[in-house]
Structures are given as C-alpha cells and as structure tokens.
Amino acid sequence: MKDEVGIMGIHGMGGVGKTTLLKQLNNRFSDERHGFEFVIWVVVSKELEIDKIINEIAQKVRLGGEEWKQKEKRQKDDVLYNFLRKRRFVLFLDDLWEKVDLAEIGIPIPTTQNRCKVAFTTRSQEVCARMGVENPMEIKCLGENDAFGFFKKKVGQTTLQSDPEIPKLARVVAKKCRGLPLALDVVGETMSCKRTTQEWLHAIDVLTSYAREFSGMEDKILPLLKYSYDNLKGNHVKSCFLYCALFPEDFKISKEKLIGYWISEGIIDGSKGIERAENMGYEIIGSLVRASLLMEDVDWHAMDIVYMHDVVHEMALWIASYQQKDAFVVHPLFYGMPKIKNWSAVRRMSLMGNKAQSFFGSPECPQLTTLLLQQGKLAKFPSRFFKLMPSLLVLDLSENKKLSEAPDGISKVGSLKYLNLSYTPIRDLPKDLQEFEKLIHLDISETRQLLSISGISSLYNLKVLNLYRSGFSWDLDTVEELEALEHLEVLTASVSVLPRVEQFLSSQKLTSCTRSLDIWNSNQEPYEIALPVTMEKLRVFCIESCTISEIKMGRICTKSKTVTPLHNPTTPCFSSLSKVYILACNCLRELTLLMFAPSLKRLVVRYANQLEDVINKEKACEGEKSGIIPFPNLNCIVFDGLPKLKNIHWSPLPFPCLKRIDVFRCPNLRKLPLDSRSGMHGENAFTLRYTEKEWIDGVEWEDEATKTRFLLSTLQV
Structure with missing residues (x-):
C-alpha cells in the first residue's frame, strides 16, 4: 500500500481468493511489522455485529479484561479510539457485506x-465505494493457462502421468471450474486420486450435467463444489458435513463440541465407547478438511476449531434444501420463530443468536432432532414448546444470559441425548432428572449461579459430563452422586477448597474418567496435592489462584480413600496430558511432575511469584537415570510474571516440536535449555518472544552457534 493510500478495498466473487490475499498481507505485516505497532485481523461476515468487532479489536491490542467488559459501547468506542490515535496500526477486515x-x-x-492503514475484502464493489475507496483492487478468476497450472499442482504429477489421456481430460475439468480458485482447489484434490480415464470422463459428465441445470455464476459454482461432496466416502460423512451448515458463516466450531453433536445425533455410533466414537469424528473432520470442505485452525484458547468458507456453506445449505425442503432451518440472529410452511418436515434447526426473550407459539416438529439456540437472549419458553418435539436428540441452550431456569417440559422429551446449559445463569438443574432416560451428554460448565447438582445420579446413561466452573459446592455427597454414574466416561471438573480437592482426587471412579481438571480459588494455608497416576485420560490440567505448594504423583489407596505420594518416580505417566496452565499460584516452587508427561504440548505459567524451577534437578534425578528426556512433544511455552524463575532445565533439551517460547517479566531466567539443535528448524519455524530488551541482552547462551541461531528468531512484543 502506498503512503497516500489509507484504505484499500479488495473485491471479487466468493471463493476467488480475496481472503487468501488478505491473510498473506496480514502474515507479512505480522512478521515484518514495517513500523506498525499493531497488526489487527478481524472477520466481519454477513451479519454485522459492531460489539463483536470492537471487542475483538480490543483483545488484539490488549485492552480486553474484566474492566473492559463492564464498559458501555460508547465508552468502548472512546477508549479504543483514544488508544489507537496515538499509535500506528494496520487493520485487516475480512468479508464485508455492508x-x-x-x-x-x-x-x-x-x-x-x-500513516495508519485499513484493508478489507468484500464481494461488492458498492461496499468499496461506500467505504470511500476510489480505486479498489478487483480479484478476478484465473485465466485458462494459470487456472490449469494451479489445477495440475492440486492433482499431482503421479495422477497426471498415470495415463496419457488424463492431461487432456484434466484441462477439460479445469475449464469447468471457470478459473475460480476455490473450485479448482476442491475439484483438483478430489481428482488427485482418480487414475483411470473412465473416472475423469465420469467427472466431466457429472460437472457438465449439473452446470446445465442452473443459470448465473452461483449456479455454476455450487454444482462444482457438490461434486466433491458426492465423492465423500459414506453417507455418515456427508451427514456430518451438512450438519456444519447449521452454524453461521465464519463461525468457529469446536471440533470436540461438533463431534459431541454427531455422536448424540447418532451419525457416529457411540455405543462402543465415547473415545472410540470421538476418534472416528476426528477422522471424519480430517477427511472433510482434506477435501477442502472444511478449514481448521486453533483459537486463542488453543482449542482446535473448524469452519466453512462461505461459498461452501451456501453449497451445503443448497444440498440440504435440495434433498428435502424445510429439512434444514438456519436463521442466525433472527428475532423469534421463523415462518415455515411445513414444520413437520423440519429435521434440524439453528436459531443461534436469537434476539427474542421468548418464543410465542409452539410449532409441531415431529421429526426435529437438533435444535441449536445458543448465544441468544432467551429467558423462557412456552410450557408446551418441547412437548411437540418428540424426536429431539440435541438441544443447545448455552450462552443465553437471561435463562435463569431450565425450560419446563424438556424432561418430557424422552429422546433427548445431548443437553447444553453452559454459560447460563440457571440456579437449579432441570426438574425430574430421572425422566432423562437417554441423556448421554450434559454440559453445565460456567453455570456460576448453580446451587446444587443433587439428583444427578439419576441420569443413569450419562457418558459425558462437563462441570467446569460450575457454581455448586462440592462435598462428599457430590462425589458419591457422581460415582454412582455407572456409564460415565468423560468428566470435566473444577474443584476448590482443600478437603474437596482431596475427596475428588481420591476417587478412583472420577479421576479415571477425568479429561480436564481445574483447581481454583483455594486461598488458604499452603498445601500439597498428588495427582493419581491412573489419570490416563487427563488432557488439560489447570490450577488458578491457589496456594498449592507442590504437585506430586500418587496412587489411590481404596481402603483409606486417600492419595499416597510417590517418591522418586521413574516412569512416564499422564500419557494424554497435553495442556497445563498454572495461573496466579504464589506458593509453587517447581513443576518437576511435568517431566513425566510425555504428551505435553502447551505449558502456560503466569504470575507464580515463588516459582524457581520448572524441572528441579534434585527431584528429577531418578527420572533422568531411567532415560526420560523431558518435553518431547512440547510446542509452546509461555512464562509471564515469574520474578524468581531461574531454571527450566539444567542442560539443553532437544525440544523437537517446539515452535514458540514466550518469556515476559522473568528477570532472573538467564539461561534457556537450548543448543543450536533445539526446537523446530526451518524458516519461521521457531520464535522466541520477549518484552524487555535488557532480558534478551542478558541471556547466557550455550555457545555462539546457539546464540546466532536463536537471536535470528527473536521478536520483541
């Protein structure tokens, strides 16, 4: 962008490569900065949500937090404006519709x-004009030769050389894509394993026949994308793909949550174990990503997510409506209940972000199996609302901030298998819990006002339970009720106060199925805990605002119902543990336990004032003698606000997967356990981020080769 250009608009049809170009610009500015203090990326999408955009920009410039959340919109505008007017920034806005x-x-x-810049993408040249851009950049479809060159790269030389006729046929198929990069990419990957002329001739026939049926550019694109859909292996994979269309455009869907829907809907068989079914779900997601029908990413919580390109999203809805009119009802940010001619045909309905506080009337939906109502303003439902949905399997009411009690009548939906009430102010569980005979998945995380989970043991078939940061008080009765859930396979729990922590950790039943454990807000005298080595399912471990002084490994004594610490452990355990967060824990001095977690990928330690060692040499001696090399899978380390930290490990480690180390406000950490061979190798493969120049200048490197290598990969933030 030239100095005199303040706002740049990029326009073109859907799938032509606008977002790809803008991402490349964003990445380049993020890496090289070019004098900009902030490089900000925001996806806008069709439904313009000003508050969401403001909050996302604030987060990117580190203005987020509790104080920010309490401000009114006008105050946020002023604070953000006054903050940015004194700084040089570049803002990338993707997918403007107005x-x-x-x-x-x-x-x-x-x-x-x-000298600030704003760049945006849009499908509309009119939006460019309204944004004050006189000479926008138009991204056009590729010319025939460029398109064929791109298509050949996607197909691959192995396939192209498998028969002398295939290159000629490939040019015909590429022409059918009309130069649209998204179509060339999707169809090219689909054809990359087709190595007979018959398969290529069939592809040409299918693409030709579909293209003739529709007029207009959109009609020429969707059938091409549908060809990749038709080539998905198995109806269950196709059903999983279409299910993703229930979410709004550009919506980031948690992989784990999406798979939970699929299992509860019966698209994936969960009868042989949740973990086995989840593995199949991840395989399906992988196949959809490889087919370019889904895109994957990691959000700022380090959670694996997927999302759809908007053109693919439109295609999925088109297929669903083509198969059966009104079977899919998707109206995000709607007000109230949409008008549907044939409610009896509706099978899946998404009214996410609904702006109504209540629905009027109760549509009769005998075939409805999924109802997504999260992120809205709903406070209550008509008494008969759920009684007319006898086939309902999945109900998501999460993030309805005014929903203070579970709706009447949901316990009468005898078919219900999935219920999500997370992030709602409910005070009690639904009435008549014993009526939920088929419920296998219950999410009541972040229900801070929930008073009790008494009676939960009556959910006989429950397999997945999320209690993260739920407000009820733990006691021995709670532990016993949860232990009575005979079929429970996956538990996410938050526990506070020392006696409750010990009661939980001494339960063989609960710890053996715990996937995520959060110990928090136990401000009392310093105390030690021992994690049972049988917690093989534990993936995420977090302690926050605690006075825990040491974390050990232990074994459960079933007779005394206590956990006995292990002294001088020698073998790895916690084989599933991949993320550890230590936040505001001012009594911890070391984290040697992590040496025995071979699958650890992400380690975040913030504001632990007494922490001196990550791996303590004396306590790790037996593990070292047995040949354990710490952190073989670690890819991200974040250390922030650790004034006494002196040592991560006493000698250099290979860190074969390490991509990033953040060291912020750790003045006494003078030596890193790195040598010239440590970490990921390759251009931009590794980054060492820091805040104080004095710190990086004072680092004691293993040798000159190490210093040379890593100083080239540093970034001051």
Whole structure:
C-alpha cells in the first residue's frame, strides 16, 4: 500500500481468493511489522455485529479484561479510539457485506499524517465505494493457462502421468471450474486420486450435467463444489458435513463440541465407547478438511476449531434444501420463530443468536432432532414448546444470559441425548432428572449461579459430563452422586477448597474418567496435592489462584480413600496430558511432575511469584537415570510474571516440536535449555518472544552457534 493510500478495498466473487490475499498481507505485516505497532485481523461476515468487532479489536491490542467488559459501547468506542490515535496500526477486515463506519468501531481514519492503514475484502464493489475507496483492487478468476497450472499442482504429477489421456481430460475439468480458485482447489484434490480415464470422463459428465441445470455464476459454482461432496466416502460423512451448515458463516466450531453433536445425533455410533466414537469424528473432520470442505485452525484458547468458507456453506445449505425442503432451518440472529410452511418436515434447526426473550407459539416438529439456540437472549419458553418435539436428540441452550431456569417440559422429551446449559445463569438443574432416560451428554460448565447438582445420579446413561466452573459446592455427597454414574466416561471438573480437592482426587471412579481438571480459588494455608497416576485420560490440567505448594504423583489407596505420594518416580505417566496452565499460584516452587508427561504440548505459567524451577534437578534425578528426556512433544511455552524463575532445565533439551517460547517479566531466567539443535528448524519455524530488551541482552547462551541461531528468531512484543 502506498503512503497516500489509507484504505484499500479488495473485491471479487466468493471463493476467488480475496481472503487468501488478505491473510498473506496480514502474515507479512505480522512478521515484518514495517513500523506498525499493531497488526489487527478481524472477520466481519454477513451479519454485522459492531460489539463483536470492537471487542475483538480490543483483545488484539490488549485492552480486553474484566474492566473492559463492564464498559458501555460508547465508552468502548472512546477508549479504543483514544488508544489507537496515538499509535500506528494496520487493520485487516475480512468479508464485508455492508459499510463499516470506522468511527463506530473505535478506529481513527487513516491519513498520511498518522500513516495508519485499513484493508478489507468484500464481494461488492458498492461496499468499496461506500467505504470511500476510489480505486479498489478487483480479484478476478484465473485465466485458462494459470487456472490449469494451479489445477495440475492440486492433482499431482503421479495422477497426471498415470495415463496419457488424463492431461487432456484434466484441462477439460479445469475449464469447468471457470478459473475460480476455490473450485479448482476442491475439484483438483478430489481428482488427485482418480487414475483411470473412465473416472475423469465420469467427472466431466457429472460437472457438465449439473452446470446445465442452473443459470448465473452461483449456479455454476455450487454444482462444482457438490461434486466433491458426492465423492465423500459414506453417507455418515456427508451427514456430518451438512450438519456444519447449521452454524453461521465464519463461525468457529469446536471440533470436540461438533463431534459431541454427531455422536448424540447418532451419525457416529457411540455405543462402543465415547473415545472410540470421538476418534472416528476426528477422522471424519480430517477427511472433510482434506477435501477442502472444511478449514481448521486453533483459537486463542488453543482449542482446535473448524469452519466453512462461505461459498461452501451456501453449497451445503443448497444440498440440504435440495434433498428435502424445510429439512434444514438456519436463521442466525433472527428475532423469534421463523415462518415455515411445513414444520413437520423440519429435521434440524439453528436459531443461534436469537434476539427474542421468548418464543410465542409452539410449532409441531415431529421429526426435529437438533435444535441449536445458543448465544441468544432467551429467558423462557412456552410450557408446551418441547412437548411437540418428540424426536429431539440435541438441544443447545448455552450462552443465553437471561435463562435463569431450565425450560419446563424438556424432561418430557424422552429422546433427548445431548443437553447444553453452559454459560447460563440457571440456579437449579432441570426438574425430574430421572425422566432423562437417554441423556448421554450434559454440559453445565460456567453455570456460576448453580446451587446444587443433587439428583444427578439419576441420569443413569450419562457418558459425558462437563462441570467446569460450575457454581455448586462440592462435598462428599457430590462425589458419591457422581460415582454412582455407572456409564460415565468423560468428566470435566473444577474443584476448590482443600478437603474437596482431596475427596475428588481420591476417587478412583472420577479421576479415571477425568479429561480436564481445574483447581481454583483455594486461598488458604499452603498445601500439597498428588495427582493419581491412573489419570490416563487427563488432557488439560489447570490450577488458578491457589496456594498449592507442590504437585506430586500418587496412587489411590481404596481402603483409606486417600492419595499416597510417590517418591522418586521413574516412569512416564499422564500419557494424554497435553495442556497445563498454572495461573496466579504464589506458593509453587517447581513443576518437576511435568517431566513425566510425555504428551505435553502447551505449558502456560503466569504470575507464580515463588516459582524457581520448572524441572528441579534434585527431584528429577531418578527420572533422568531411567532415560526420560523431558518435553518431547512440547510446542509452546509461555512464562509471564515469574520474578524468581531461574531454571527450566539444567542442560539443553532437544525440544523437537517446539515452535514458540514466550518469556515476559522473568528477570532472573538467564539461561534457556537450548543448543543450536533445539526446537523446530526451518524458516519461521521457531520464535522466541520477549518484552524487555535488557532480558534478551542478558541471556547466557550455550555457545555462539546457539546464540546466532536463536537471536535470528527473536521478536520483541
């Protein structure tokens, strides 16, 4: 962008490569900065949500937090505007469908004086004009030769050389894509394993016949994308793909949550174990990603997510409506209940972000199996609302901030298998829990006002239970009720106060199925805990605002119902543990336990004032003698606010998967356990981020080769 250009607009049809180009610009500026203090990326999408955009920008410039959340919109505008007008920034806005008033989202107008920049993508040239861009950049479809060159790369030389006729047929198929990069990418990957002329001739026939049936550019694209859908292996994979269309455009879907829907819907068989079914779900997601029908990423919580390109999303809805009209009802950010001619045909309905506080009327939906109502303003439901949905399997009411009690009548939906009430202010569990005879998945995480889970033991078939940061008080009766859940396979739990922590950790039943454990807010005298080595399912471990002084490994004594610490352990355990978060724990001095967690991928330690060692040499001696090399899978380390930290490990480690180390406010950490061979190798494969120049200048490197290598990979933030 030239200095005199403050706002740049990029327009073109869906799937032509606008977002790809904008991401490349974002990545380049993120890596090289070019004098910009902040490089900000925001996806806008069709439904313009000003508050969401403001909050996302604030988060990117580190203005987020509890104080920010309490501010009114006007205050947020002013704070953000006054913050950014003193700084040089570049803002990338992806997928605009209407004008975005920069002042309304707290963005100063870019000028030659402030040298700030804004770049955006849109399908509409009119939006460019309304945004004040006189000469927008149009991204056009590729020319025939360029398109064929791109297509050949996707197909691969092995396939192209498998028969002398295939290159000629490939050019015909590429022509059918009409130069659209998304179509070339999707169809090219589909054809990459087709190595007979018959398969290529069939592809040409299918693409030709579908293209003739529709007019207009959209009609020429969707059938091409549908060809990749038709080539998915198995109806269950196709059903999983179409299910993703229930979410709004650009919506980031947690892989784990999505798979939970699929299992409860019966698309994936969960009768042989949840973990086995989840593995199949991840395989299906992988196949959809490889087919370019889904895209995957990791969100800022380090959670694996997937999302759909908007053109693919439109295609999925088109297929669903083509198969049966009104079978899929998707109306995000709607107000109230949509008007549907044939409610009896509706099988899946998504009204996410609904702006109504209550629904009027109760549609009769005998075939409805999924109802997604999360992220809305719903406070209550008509008494008969759920009684007319006898086939309902999946019900998501999460993030309805006004829903203070579970709706009447949901216990009468005898078919229900999945219920999500997370992030709601409910005070009690639904009435008549014993009526939920088929419920296998219950999510009541972040229900801070929940008073009790008494009676939960009556959910006989429950397999997955999420209790993260739920407000009820743990006691021995709670532990006993949960232990009575005979079929429980996956538990996510948050526990506070020392006696409750010990009661939980001494339960063989509960610890053996715990996937995520959060110990928090136990402000009392310093105490030690021992994690049972039988916690083989534990994936995420977090302690926050605790006075825990040491974390050990232990074994459960079933007679005394206590956990006995192991002294001088020698073998790895916690084989599934991949993420550890230590936050505001001012009594911890070391984390030697982590040496025995071979699958650890992410380690975040913030504000632990007494922490001196990550791996203590004396306590790790037996493990070292047995040949354990710590952190073989670790890819990200974050250390922040650790004034006494001196040592991560006493000697250099290979860290074969390490991509990033963040060291912020750790003045006494003078030596890193690195040598010239440590970490990921390759261009931009590894980054060492820091805040204080004095710290990086004072680092004691293993040797000059190590210093040379890692100083080239540092980034001050």
